[in-house]
Amino acid sequence: MPKNEHVTLAGDRVGAYLVEEEVAGGRLVLRPEAAYPAVVPARKGRATTPDERERILGALPSDGEG
Numbered sequence: 001m002p003k004n005e006h007v008t009l010a011g012d013r014v015g016a017y018l019v020e021e022e023v024a025g026g027r028l029v030l031r032p033e034a035a036y037p038a039v040v041p042a043r044k045g046r047a048t049t050p051d052e053r054e055r056i057l058g059a060l061p062s063d064g065e066g
Helices: 050-057
Strands: 006-009 015-023 027-032
16 A cells, blocks of 8 residues: 555544555554645635525425424
């Protein structure tokens, strides 16, 4: 397995990792990839208000819970 190959973990540990090394028995040495804010650009602007979302999306279907 090439060094710095990307893997994604799910379960007790979730996230993107890089393979640092493959050692005897197929064991992998992993390190986390850069954290979310470091790799995703910040968006300019602001979040929509509930009124704006309703105007844009209309009334969303309800499952009758509230």
